[in-house]
Amino acid sequence: MLTPEEIRELEADLAHYPQKQSGCVDALKIVQRRRGWISDDTLREVAVYLEMTPEELDGVATFYPVIFRRQVGRHIIRICDSVSCWIMGYEKVYSALNGTLGIRLGETTADGRFTLLPSACLGVCEHAPALMIDDDLIADWNPGNVDGILSRYP
Amino acid sequence: MERPLTSNIKPGQPAPDLAEYERSGGYEAVRKALRELTPAQLTGIVKDSNLRGRGGAGFPTGSKWSFVPMGETALRPKYLVANADEMEPGAFKDRVLLEGDPHQLIEGMILAAYAIQAEAAYIFLREEYKQAERTLRKAVAETYQAGYLGKNILGSSYRLELYVHVSAGRYICGEESGLLNALEGKRAIPRSRPPFPQTSGLWGKGTIVNNVETLCNVPHIVRNGAEWFRKLSLTGDGGTKLYGASGKVKRPGLWELPMGTPIREILEEHAGGMRDGVRFRALLPGGASTDFLTEEHLDVRMDFSSVEKAGSRLGTGTMIILDDKTCPVGMVHNLELFFARESCGWCTPCREGLPWTEKILREIEAGRGRTSDLDRLALHARLLGPGRTFCALAPGAMEPLQSALKYFREDFERHIREKRCPWS
Ligand SMILES: Cc1cc2nc3c(=O)[nH]c(=O)nc-3n(C[C@H](O)[C@H](O)[C@H](O)COP(=O)(O)O)c2cc1C
Ligand code: SF4
Ligand code: FES
Numbered sequence: 001m002l003t004p005e006e007i008r009e010l011e012a013d014l015a016h017y018p019q020k021q022s023g024c025v026d027a028l029k030i031v032q033r034r035r036g037w038i039s040d041d042t043l044r045e046v047a048v049y050l051e052m053t054p055e056e057l058d059g060v061a062t063f064y065p066v067i068f069r070r071q072v073g074r075h076i077i078r079i080c081d082s083v084s085c086w087i088m089g090y091e092k093v094y095s096a097l098n099g100t101l102g103i104r105l106g107e108t109t110a111d112g113r114f115t116l117l118p119s120a121c122l123g124v125c126e127h128a129p130a131l132m133i134d135d136d137l138i139a140d141w142n143p144g145n146v147d148g149i150l151s152r153y154p
Numbered sequence: 155m156e157r158p159l160t161s162n163i164k165p166g167q168p169a170p171d172l173a174e175y176e177r178s179g180g181y182e183a184v185r186k187a188l189r190e191l192t193p194a195q196l197t198g199i200v201k202d203s204n205l206r207g208r209g210g211a212g213f214p215t216g217s218k219w220s221f222v223p224m225g226e227t228a229l230r231p232k233y234l235v236a237n238a239d240e241m242e243p244g245a246f247k248d249r250v251l252l253e254g255d256p257h258q259l260i261e262g263m264i265l266a267a268y269a270i271q272a273e274a275a276y277i278f279l280r281e282e283y284k285q286a287e288r289t290l291r292k293a294v295a296e297t298y299q300a301g302y303l304g305k306n307i308l309g310s311s312y313r314l315e316l317y318v319h320v321s322a323g324r325y326i327c328g329e330e331s332g333l334l335n336a337l338e339g340k341r342a343i344p345r346s347r348p349p350f351p352q353t354s355g356l357w358g359k360g361t362i363v364n365n366v367e368t369l370c371n372v373p374h375i376v377r378n379g380a381e382w383f384r385k386l387s388l389t390g391d392g393g394t395k396l397y398g399a400s401g402k403v404k405r406p407g408l409w410e411l412p413m414g415t416p417i418r419e420i421l422e423e424h425a426g427g428m429r430d431g432v433r434f435r436a437l438l439p440g441g442a443s444t445d446f447l448t449e450e451h452l453d454v455r456m457d458f459s460s461v462e463k464a465g466s467r468l469g470t471g472t473m474i475i476l477d478d479k480t481c482p483v484g485m486v487h488n489l490e491l492f493f494a495r496e497s498c499g500w501c502t503p504c505r506e507g508l509p510w511t512e513k514i515l516r517e518i519e520a521g522r523g524r525t526s527d528l529d530r531l532a533l534h535a536r537l538l539g540p541g542r543t544f545c546a547l548a549p550g551a552m553e554p555l556q557s558a559l560k561y562f563r564e565d566f567e568r569h570i571r572e573k574r575c576p577w578s
Contacts, residue, residue: 016317018231018357021414025322059341063498064322066281083390083442084400086488087480100517120325120492121243121442122282125400125472126407137283 003043006031010049020050024060028067037068065117073108073115075153079131082121088128096143100150114153156386157410158374159367159394161434163254169289171404172296175257181302183376184264188310191376193224196269200372202380204392208247209237209328210440210469210555211546212391212458215372221352221509222270231273233361234266235337236369238279238286239321239328243442243492244474247396248366250408252279252286255370256293260316262369264302265376267314270362275316278333281323290318322435325496330363332498344545388414389457395468397426401475402432403546408472414457420473421452439572440469442489443550445557446476465557480544481577484570486517486554493551498508504548507538511555518566521574528566532559 002010009030014023027046031037035138038046038061040054047057061067081090094105097116100138103111108115127139133153162170162178170178187196201216222232236259238246251259259277259303267275279287305313319337326332327342334356336342355361365559371393375383384392391413397420398408404426411420417439421427428434436448439456445466447454454464461468476485494508513532514527535556538548559566568576 016319017339019339022337025336026320026340029320060339063341064324066323083474083485083487083488083493084244084436087401087474087485110204118533119282120241120323120496121245123240123246123249123280125244125246125474126398128400128406132282137282137284148442 002031002049003034006034008051021052024050024052024057025064025067028057028061028149032068036069036074043069065119071108073112075114075134076117077114077131077133078117078119078122079105080120080122080123080129081118084121084125085129090129092143093129093131093141096146100146114150155412157379157394158386159251159258159370159396160254160410162258163250169254169256169293172257172293172300172397175255179377180257180373181261183373184261184268184302185308187265187268188312189374193269193271194539196265196376199380200269200375203375203383203532204380204390205368205375205383205388206391206458207365207372208250208367208371208395208471209330210242210443210467212468213433215364215368218352218364219266219269219362221350223353224271228271229359231516232270232359233356234263234270234272234275234329235333235356235363236275236277236366237328237330237333237363238283238366239325239333239494240283240366241280241323241325241328242470243489244400244438245398245441245470245472247282247408247470247472250287250292250396251366251370252283253289256286256289257297258370258373259290259366260293260297261303262372263316264307264314265372266362266364266369266570268312270360271312272314272360273315276325276337277316277318278337279320280327281320281321287318287320294318297511314365325492326498326545329547332545333363334361336371341496341498343388346544355510370562386412387457388412389455389460391457391459394462395471397424398470398472400472400476401437402429402477402480403475404429404471414455414460416453416455417447418452419472420456421475425475428475428477432479434475435478435480435482436476438474438476438554439466440471440473442474442492443467443547443553445470445553446561447557448561467553476562479577481519482558482565483515484575484577486558486562487512487519488514490551493547497547498545501544502552503538504543507534508548508551510534511538511551518569519575521569521572523566523570525567525570527570528559528563531555536558545564 047054206212331345332342490512494512
C-alpha cells in the first residue's frame with residue numbers, strides 16, 4: 001500500500017500534467033526515495049495508483065538507469081565513464097573505488113552500504129573526471145582522498 | 155565584446171534572484187512583447203535575427219515557431235518545452251546557463267510560449283543537474299509571485315503555466331520526439347515524423363521543443379532587435395555562441411564568443427593551449443556525435459555552415475580534445491560504448507549494430523583485431539548512417555567512427571599488426 005505521505009507527494013506532483021501517466025517517472029522516484037528500490041509489489045501499487053498496467057509502468061521503469069528494479073546499497077556511486085572523463089582519468093577513479101570497496105561496477109558492498117555504477121557524461125566535462133555519490137557531484141576528482149570522501153556516507 | 159548570455163553569470167556566485175535579474179533589464183522583453191507585439195510580430199523578429207537552434211541541428215528558430223497552428227481553430231492547449239536534457243558526452247553549456255541565470259531561460263520561455271500562444275511550458279531537465287534543479291525551482295516560484303507566470307500576465311489576457319520536469323538519465327530523452335514520449339510517461343522511444351511536433355506534439359497538440367541556449371537568446375533579441383543580434387556574429391548565423399573545451403587543455407571551460415570564432419582562437423586563447431607534455435591530435439567540435447577534425451582544420455570558424463564544410467558539425471559547440479598521449483581507437487571505443495548503451499532499442503540497425511561496433515572496437519583495442527574488422531566498421535558506418543534508422547542517434551554515433559577511420563587509419567592498423575594498443 002502506498003502511504004498517505006507518498007500519496008500526498010504524488011498528488012502535488014500529478015497536478016503538473018493533464019494525465020496521471022505523465023507523472024510516472026516522478027512517482028517511481030518519490031516511492032524509491034522512501035523504499036530504496038522498486039520491488040514488484042511496489043511497482044504494482046504505483047501502477048494501480050496511476051491507472052497504468054504494471055507492464056506499462058515496468059516498461060518505463062526499466063528504461064531508466066536511476067530507477068532500481070533490484071535492491072541497491074544505501075548510497076549509490078555513479079562514476080562518469082564518458083569520453084572527457086575517460087581521457088582525464090576514469091580508470092584511476094574506478095581503480096581507487098574498486099580497490100577501496102572491493103566491488104566492481106554493478107555490485108553492492110556486503111554491508112549494503114555502497115552500490116557502484118557507471119554513468120553517462122554528467123555534464124561537468126570541464127571538471128573531469130567526475131562522479132556522483134547520491135545527489136552530490138564530485139568533480140575534478142583525484143583519487144588521493146577516497147577514504148575522506150566515502151566517510152561522509154555512513 | 156558583448157556577452158549577452160553570460161553577462162549575469164559570475165563563477166562561484168549564486169545566480170541572480172528576480173530583483174537582481176530585473177535590475178539588469180530582465181523581463182523588459184516580456185513587458186515589451188505583451189504590450190507592443192503580436193505573436194506574429196515576435197516570431198518575425200526572431201526570424202529576422204537569424205537565430206538557429208543551439209540543440210545541435212541548427213534549425214532556424216523563428217521558422218520553426220511559424221509552423222505551429224495559430225488562431226481559433228488550433229487545438230488547445232499548446233505547449234512549449236525547454237530541452238535541458240544535455241546528455242551528449244562533452245556538452246555542459248546548458249548547465250552553466252541553468253545554474254547561472256535561470257530567469258534568462260524562464261523569460262525566453264515566456265516569450266517563445268507567447269509567440270506560439272502556448273498555455274503550458276515544461277523545462278525538461280536531466281536528472282543529474284541537481285543544482286540547476288534547485289536554482290530553477292526557486293526562480294520559477296519567484297516568477298509566479300511577481301505575476302510573470304500564471305493568469306493574466308502583467309494585466310494582459312495571456313496566461314502561462316510553467317513546470318519543471320526532471321528526467322531519469324537516458325540520452326534519447328533529449329531527442330525531441332523521444333522527449334515528448336518521456337513527458338507523456340511512456341518509454342522514451344522517438345516518434346515517426348511527420349507529423350512534426352510543431353503540429354502534433356505533446357498529447358497531439360502543437361508543441362515547440364527548443365534548446366536551453368536557443369531560448370536564452372530570445373529576451374536579448376526582443377530587447378535589442380534582430381539587427382543587433384545578427385551583428386554579434388562574425389558570420390551569417392546570428393548571435394554569440396557558448397563554446398567549450400574539455401580534455402587535456404590547460405584551462406578547460408566555457409566561453410561566450412561571437413558566432414564564427416575560429417577553432418584555433420578558442421583552443422589557444424581561451425583554453426590556454428595543450429597541457430605541458432601533450433600535443434594536439436584532433437578534436438570533436440560539437441560533442442560526441444560529431445566528426446573528428448584535425449590540425450588542418452584549426453582555422454575553421456565555429457558556425458553551422460563553416461564546420462559543415464569542413465566535414466563535421468557545430469553540434470553543441472563544446473569541443474572534446476584528443477591529445478597524442480591518448481589512444482584514438484580507445485577514444486572511439488569509449489564513444490561507441492556510450493551510444494550502444496544509450497540506443498533506445500526501437501530499430502534493428504541501431505539496436506544490433508551499435509553493440510556490434512562497440513565489440514569490434516573493444517577487440518581491436520585489446521589487440522585481438524583482424525584486418526577485416528576495419529571493413530566491417532566501415533560497413534556499419536554506412537548501414538547506420540542517415541536515413542537508415544528511426545532517429546538521429548545512430549547516424550550521430552557513426553560520425554566520430556567514420557572520421558576516425560579516415561584520420562586514424564594507421565593507428566587502427568598498428569593495433570591489429572602489433573596485436574596490442576601502442577598507448578598502453
Ligand atoms: C539522440 C539525440 C539526443 C539529443 N539530445 C538533445 C539535448 O539533450 N538537448 C537538446 O537541446 N537537443 C538535443 N537533441 C536535439 C533535439 O532533437 C532537438 O533538435 C532540439 O532540442 C531542438 O532545439 P533547437 O531547435 O533549439 O536546437 C538531441 C537529438 C538526438 C538525436
Ligand atoms: S536509431 Fe537507435 S535510438 Fe534512434 S530509434 Fe532507432 S534504436 Fe532508438
Ligand atoms: S564526460 Fe564525464 S562529465 Fe562529461
